[in-house]
Amino acid sequence: MAEALLDLGRRRGERADAARNRQHLLDTARAMIAEVGVEKVTMDGLAERAGLGKGTVFRRFGTRAGIFHALLDDDERRFQQEVLSGPPPLGPGAGPRERLTAYGRARIAFLLDRHMIARAALDRSRPVPAGESSMSRVHLRMLLGRARLDVEDIDSLSLQLTAALEGPVLLYLSMAGQMDTAPLVQRLSDSWQILVDRLVRMGE
Template sequence: MSVGNGTAGTSPLPLTNSVPVERGDAARNRALLLDAARLLVAERGAEAVTMDDVAAAAGVGKGTLFRRFGSRAGLMLVLLDEDEKIQQQAFMFGPPPFGPGAPPLERLLAYGRERLQFVWDHRALLSDATRDPQTRFNSPATLHRTHVRSLLAAADTSGDLDAQADALVALLDADYVTHRFVDLGRSLREQGDAWESVARKLCGQ
C-alpha cells in the first residue's frame, strides 16, 4: 500500500502492512491469540510474558502460536502494529508540525519528541522486537528511518544523510531510552532536548 506526499522531498512512503486477510477459524484463532497476549502484557508487562503463557491463556498448543507468528519477537511486532499505524498516519497525514505543512526542521523536532514518547510507552514490546535480528530492521523501523532521512534532506542537510539518520534514530532505541531514563535519571523532556540539539546541529542551526 502506498500513500501520497506525506513526507517532504521523497517518493511516497508505504504504510506498514498488516497480515493478509483471513477467514473463518484461522481469523478467530489469530484474534484469540492476540487478545490473550494483550491481556497478559497488560497484566504482567511484555518482558514477563512467554509463548507458553500466551498459548495456555488462549487454550491452544504452543506450536500453533509459533506457526501463526514465527517467534516471540514476531508476536510482539503484531501487538505493536495498530499503534504504529496510528503514529505513521499522524506524521504522514496529520496536522503540522508532526504532519505535513511545517518546515522540515520543525517537523523533525516534533517527530523526535512524539516518537520518544511512543518508544517509552511501548518500550517493553519494542525492546523485545528489536532483539531479534530477523525483525530488528522490519518495515516500521525502515519507514521511521526513511522519514527522518527525508526530513534531513528537505532541510538541506549536508554530509552523509544515511549516517545522520542512523544517529538520530539510535537516540530513540527503546533500550537506550530506558537506560537513560532508569539508570541515568534523564527524563523524556531532557532526552527530547538532546534529540533537538543533535537535529539542529545536523541541520546547521
C-alpha cells in the first residue's frame, strides 16, 4: 500500500524568482529568530535584513503572523518527506506498531520544538484552530489499518488519536513565557508509546 499523506510539496504556478525570494525570506527569518528570538522579528526588520522591499514581504506573508505560518508550513513539508521516504521506523520499512510509536515521538518533538513559532503564527483576529493535523490523521489511519485492529470504526479512532497526539500542544501554546520543552517532550512521548502499545495488542 502506498503512503497516503498530504502533498505539501507542490506550489503550482510559482515563478522561479518568487520561489527564490520566498526561500530567501524564510532563511533570513530563521537566522533572525536564532539571533534575536521570535518576539523581535518584524515585517520591516525582515525586509531590511533580507535586502528586499517592504512590499515584497507584505505581498508574500500578508501579516507578521504570516511569516511564522510560512515557516511552519516549510517545516511541515520537510517533516512529511521524512515520513514518506526517510529511514525506518519513522519512514517506510518498519511494522505498524514501530511506525506509530516513532511518528508520535517525532511529531511531539516537532511541535514542541516550534512552540514559540506556532504561538507567533496564530492570527489574533481569528479563533484558535482546533489543532487537528490532517497529515497526522491520514497517516495514523493508514498505520492503524495495517495493524489490523479488531475495531469497527478506524476513522473515528484515528481522529481521536490525532487529538491525543496534537491536542496537548494547544494547551502548551496557551502558556505564557518560554520554558525548557525537553521534559514535556519526554513525558508526552512516553505516554504516547503506552497508548500505542496497549492499542496494538488488540490486533495481536
